[in-house]
Every structure is written in structure tokens, then in C-alpha cells.
Amino acid sequence: xxxxxxxxxxxxxxxxxxxxxxxxxxxxxxxxxxxxxxxxxxxxxxxxxxxxxxxxxxxxxxxxxxxxxxxxxxxxxxxxxxxxxxxxxxxxxxxxxxxxxxxxxxxxxxxxxxxxxxxxxxxxxxxxxxxxxxxxxxxxxxxxxxxxxxxxxxxxxxxxxxxxxxxxxxxxxxxxxxxxxxxxxxxxxxxxxx
Numbered sequence: 001x002x003x004x005x006x007x008x009x010x011x012x013x014x015x016x017x018x019x020x021x022x023x024x025x026x027x028x029x030x031x032x033x034x035x036x037x038x039x040x041x042x043x044x045x046x047x048x049x050x051x052x053x054x055x056x057x058x059x060x061x062x063x064x065x066x067x068x069x070x071x072x073x074x075x076x077x078x079x080x081x082x083x084x085x086x087x088x089x090x091x092x093x094x095x096x097x098x099x100x101x102x103x104x105x106x107x108x109x110x111x112x113x114x115x116x117x118x119x120x121x122x123x124x125x126x127x128x129x130x131x132x133x134x135x136x137x138x139x140x141x142x143x144x145x146x147x148x149x150x151x152x153x154x155x156x157x158x159x160x161x162x163x164x165x166x167x168x169x170x171x172x173x174x175x176x177x178x179x180x181x182x183x184x185x186x187x188x189x190x191x192x193x194x
Contacts, residue, residue: 003022003039004019004020004021004022004036004039004040004043005019005020005022006018006019006020006043006044007019007020008043008044010102010104011100011101011102012097012100013088013090013097013100013102014095014097015115015117016088016102016114016115016116016117016120017043017044017045017114017115018104018112018113018114018115019040019043019045019076019112019113019114019115020110020111020112020113021033021034021111021113023111032111034078034113035049035076035136045076045115047074047138048138049074049076049136049137049138050137050138050139050140051136051137051139051140051141052134052135052136052137053134053135053136053137053141054080054132054133054134054135055132055133056081056130056131056132056133057126057130057131057133058126058129058130058172059126059127059128059129059130059163059166060125060126060163060166060170060171060172061125061126061171061172061173062123062124062125062126062151062160062171062172062173062177063123063124063125063174063177064087064121064122064123064124064148064149064151064177065087065089065121065122065123065148065149065150065151065156065158065180066121066122066123066146066147066148067091067119067120067121067122067146067147067148067149068139068142068145068146068147069145069146069147070142070145071139071140071142071145072118072119072139073118073137073138073139074115074116074117074118074137074138075115075116075122075135075136075137075138076113076114076115076116076135076136076137077106077113077114077115077116077122077124077133077134077135078106078111078112078113078114078133078134078135079106079107079108079131079132079133079134080108080132080133080134081108081130081131081132082107082108082126082127082128082129082130082131082132083105083106083107083108083126083127083128083131084105084106084107084124084125084126084127084128084131084133085103085104085105085106085124085125085127085160085161086103086104086105086106086114086122086123086124087101087102087103087122087123087124087158087160088101088102088103088114088116088120088121088122089101089120089121089122089149089156089158090119090120091119091120091121091186092117092118092119092120093119093192099155099156099183101156101157101158103158103159103160105127105161106124107128118138121147121148121149123151125160125161125163125171126163127161127163127164128163146176147181147186148176148177148180148181149180149181149182149183149186150180150181150182150183151173151177151180152168153182153183155182155183155184156183
């Protein structure tokens with residue numbers, strides 16, 4: 001029923017997709033399909049999601065940059081309330097865009113979704129007063145399998161927009177995210193060079 005508009009290989013990074021659903025609106029409101037296996041598979045996103053997650057955050061919260069070490073997940077993310085800037089960093093061994101990032105603004109109004117394949121670091125910053133964030137994943141949560149990169153690592157150079165009236169020193173991070181690894185340490189730990 002729905003059909004989707006898909007932008008592939010965002011910023012030249014193979015496998016990153018932005019999905020825009022068809023929205024059917026009238027005076028009562030709107031309807032849209034947020035996920036249809038057939039439409040997604042036809043667009044090249046052929047995976048089995050096994051878990052749905054949802055989080056709520058306030059303005060200035062930055063979550064990330066997170067990845068799973070031994071149990072990587074494909075993710076399909078969207079915002080159902082508010083506005084976030086969402087980022088994915090390519091950490092796929094052998095990728096010609098290894099270490100490159102792409103970011104997109106996701107809002108309840110634009111209804112865009114972002115597909116992030118396995119072996120990417122992922123994070124987002126809340127730009128609105130409040131945001132609710134939903135994501136589908138292709139593997140279950142493994143609490144001892146988490147990795148993280150510093151959100152402001154200069155070697156990654158992610159250009160995070162700041163929420164209105166806030167600077168980097170005002171951002172709200174978890175204790176874990178305050179001590180995430182540097183990109184250079186990540187490479188060293190894996191015996192890699194860039």
C-alpha cells in the first residue's frame with residue numbers, strides 16, 4: 001500500500017539509506033506505513049528485525065557514538081516526537097569509507113527514517129525541548145557487547161549542530177559516553193591504521 005522514497009548511499013557511504021514514507025493525510029489526520037518488508041526489500045534493505053526500542057530524551061542529550069562489538073545490528077531509526085540530529089560512522093573493516101560519517105535531521109514532522117547497517121557507530125543529539133526516538137534492530141541487546149567512540153573526536157570530525165542556546169559544554173551525556181574511546185584508540189585496539 002505505502003511505497004517509499006529511498007535515498008541510497010548517503011554521502012557516498014554504501015549501505016546508508018534515508019527512507020521517506022508515503023503519508024496519506026486528510027482533515028482527520030494522517031496514515032503511513034512505517035515499515036513494510038516488501039517495500040524495504042525491493043529498495044535493497046532485506047533484513048529481519050527482531051526487536052523494537054524506544055527512548056525519550058530532553059534537549060541537549062547526546063547519546064553515542066555506540067556500536068556492538070560481537071553482535072552487530074542493522075538499525076532502522078525514526079523520531080516520533082521532537083527533533084534530533086542522527087549520525088552514523090562507518091566502522092566496517094575494508095570499507096573504502098571507513099571512518100567517514102553522515103548525519104541527518106530526523107523530526108516527527110519530516111517523518112524520515114534512517115537505515116544504518118551493521119558495523120557502524122551511531123548516535124544522536126536532541127535539538128528540541130523533548131524527543132522520542134524509535135528504532136528497529138536485527139539482533140537482540142547484549143549488555144556486555146557495547147562499544148563507543150567519543151562524540152567529539154577530532155579525527156572523526158562529526159559536525160554536530162548545537163541545540164539553541166547551548167554549547168558543547170552544556171550537553172548531557174551518560175557516564176559511559178563521557179569516557180568513550182578515541183578513534184585512534186579504537187584503531188589501535190584492533191591493530192588497524194588509518
